[in-house]
Amino acid sequence: MRVAFYRFRKLENILVQLLCAFASFFVILPFVLILVYLIVAGASSINFDFITQLPKPIGEKGGGMANSIVGTLILMGLTFLIGTPIGILSGVFVYEYGNEKLRKIVRFSADLLNGTPSIVIGILVYGWIVSPMHGFSVMAASIALSLIFIPLVLRTTEESLLLVPKELRDAALALGIRKWKVVCYVLIETAKQGILSGILVALARIAGETAPLLFTAFGNQYWTYRLDEPISALPLQIFEYAISPYEQWHRDAWAGALVLLLLIFLLHLSVRILLKKKS
Amino acid sequence: MGRMLFSSQHNTANNDPFERALANRGQKFKENxxxxxVYCCAFTLPTLLVFAAYELTTKCxxxxxxxGISFLFNHDWNPVSGHFGALPFxxxxxxxSGLSLLIASFLGLGTALFLTEFSPRWIQKPLIILIQIISAIPSxxxxxxxxxxxxPWLQKYVVPFLKDHLGFLPFFQGNFYGVSMLSxxxxxxxMILPIMISVTIEMxxxxxxxYKEAVFALGSTHWESIRIGVLPFIKKGLLGVAILGLGRAIGEAMAVTMVIGNKPEISLSLLSPAYTLSSVLANEFAESTSELHISALYEIALLLGAITIVVNLLAQLFIHGLEPLDFTKLFGKENQKKNLS
Incomplete structure (x- = not known):
């Protein structure tokens, strides 16, 4: 009887381990497959034209996504300009200013916005900016992306400020230094590596967002440098090409996906280097 | 750094009290x-949220x-004839999202256990890095x-197998065209697996x-030590992870739109095309023209937003164990005053 029970326990142990190994096999396998496939399919269809030419109508050889690549960079830059000051200062507020009640409201609304589906954010910005201005625009797209960007930056800013030794802030205030100088030259200065890496991670996140761009940036076949015109972006162009029926466009979509991934990984890599330098 | 901090004080370090007061006022002005x-920036988000709620509720x-309420129970969605019901979505x-959660939660827990407990050491770090890389892939x-x-893989191998062996179930009836609920x-x-695995591993x-060592010392097997010494402590957290994954799954728009088939029909079969709240927004919002159609889409956006917010709040509640929406503390004082007066 006892021996049988021991055997059962041993068997159970082995069975559970096998099950877990199977589960991870089924999880890891598609992960490896998609990475390999993305790199192979992307690398085989990318070429010099792809990153220097405008899209061409179907049937013509060549053509690329140069305007989409630049469009993504423009949108990221504008989002960075709008979102960074608001994000960092809100993070400072949550750490240093107001009372507990106000902080809770700000933190809570950031969490709410962070959980809102990005497509709903796109619809909101459509109602706020696109339809009053009677046109899709770069401005609307970067504001939509900022709404995703700001809560992320707020959170990471607060977290990195919490890592600053409390004594440093107290000592600075005890010297009679003005609060805004303490914030700018002591708190933010000390926490800047953490804040910067948070910003880079948030940028990587918005680089791949497609849903809010559908109703704000809309897409464009040509170059744009004006804030009130529709603009193309890599994720939008990938989406459009992927659901098209043409073989050539499918290949372009893979190439675009590879470029987008390289951009995102570059940002994540720089975060890693940044954080390594710290320790 | 020190010089920057004190520079203004150095410049004004003269004995004229009038000038000193003036400099002080300048400093105070800057401070204000x-x-x-800071206040303006911090209250951008709360203000925008209020505007958002107003916008969605008025436009729908x-x-x-x-x-009325029949919008939720009507399964007829026809923009041409002007009939709108959200039930198919x-x-x-x-x-x-339920199906994907079912798949992801078991696989995720198994993978997390494997990567923390059962797998050889050398394999853990590269696999965890791989999972982090995968979680950065956009939808x-x-x-x-x-x-x-x-x-294509489903079409070639999985669906024929399912039809042969489980074809009698209502879930695997009908023809398979590729785009479907299953895909x-x-x-x-x-998509939701990487984040779920990462959070579970951390927990x-x-x-x-x-605790685990104590159970080991009593002569348990490896699995028993985890079942008794680890899992009971993270039970609540695991539920939180599942709800977090559910929130992601509900809000997901692009990938679902591309493969679910976009057909507003209710069918028990997993092989037939379907439609979700987020994908109807992605497909129809930019092309809607009639006022009623736009308004119906706004109501769907409101539904989607409300559902994800509730789900995310629940997830936070379980993961962090503290109430994110602490109404008693937020508004408790006013209520007390009201009760007194």
Whole structure:
């Protein structure tokens, strides 16, 4: 009887381990497959034209996504300009200013916005900016992306400020230094590596967002440098090409996906280097 | 740094009291401007949220007044004839996110246990880094992959197998055209797995190993030590992870839109195309023209937003164990005053 029970326990142990190994096999396998496939399919269809030419109508050889690549960079830059000051200062507020009640409201609304589906954010910005201005625009797209960007930056800013030794802030205030100088030259200065890496991670996140761009940036076949015109972006162009029926466009979509991934990984890599330098 | 901090004091270090007072006022002015700036920035988000709630509720008024509560139970969605009912989308969202959660939670827990407990040491770090890399892949790329890799694979191997062996079930009836509930749920399951695995791994690691060692010392097997010494401590957290994954799955738009088939029909079969709340927004919002159609889409956006917010709040509640929406503390004082007066 006892021996049988021991055997059962041993068997159970082995069975559970096998099950877990199977589960991870089924999880890891598609992960490896998609990475390999993305790199192979992307690398085989990318070429010099792809990153220097405008899209061409179907049937013509060549053509690329140069305007989409630049469009993504423009949108990221504008989002960075709008979102960074608001994000960092809100993070400072949550750490240093107001009372507990106000902080809770700000933190809570950031969490709410962070959980809102990005497509709903796109619809909101459509109602706020696109339809009053009677046109899709770069401005609307970067504001939509900022709404995703700001809560992320707020959170990471607060977290990195919490890592600053409390004594440093107290000592600075005890010297009679003005609060805004303490914030700018002591708190933010000390926490800047953490804040910067948070910003880079948030940028990587918005680089791949497609849903809010559908109703704000809309897409464009040509170059744009004006804030009130529709603009193309890599994720939008990938989406459009992927659901098209043409073989050539499918290949372009893979190439675009590879470029987008390289951009995102570059940002994540720089975060890693940044954080390594710290320790 | 020190010089910057004190530079203004150095410049004004003369004995004229009038000039000193003037400099002090300048400093105070700067201080006030900065505080104002911080307050303005901090209250951008709450203000925008209020505007958002106002916008969504006012814009969906035409449908609310015309269809009322029957909007939620009507399964007829026809923009041409002006009939709108959200049931197919509610069903599609519930079914696809529920199914993907079912797949992802078991696989995720198994993988997390394997990567923290059962696997050899040397394999853990590279696999965890791989999972982090995968979690950075944007949703449109997942959609692309699902469209050209997952669906052909399903069509070639999985669906014939399912039909042969489980074809008598109502879930596997009808023809398979590739785009379907099954493909949508699978791609969402794969998408939410990385974040679920990462959070679960962190939770397992946060349990002090003393408990596990104690169970080991009593002569348990490896699995028993985890079942008794680890899992009971993270039960609530695991539920939180599942709800977090559910929130992601519900809000997911692009990949689902690309593979779920976009057909507003309710069918029990997983092989037939379906439609979700987020994908109807992605497909129809930019092309809607009639006022009623736009308003119906706004109501769907409101539904989607409300559902995800509730789900995310629940997830936070379980993961962090503290109430994110602490109404008693937020508004408790006013209530007390009211009660007194």
């Amino acid at each position: 401007i900065f505080t104002l700036l 008024m035409p449908t609310v007044s015309k269809f 509610l069903y599609g969202t519930a079914m696809s 449109v790329v997942w959609g692309l992959w699902a469209l050209f890799e997952l669906i 949508g749920s699978l791609v969402v399951a794969i 397992i690691k946060s349990v002090p190993s003393i």
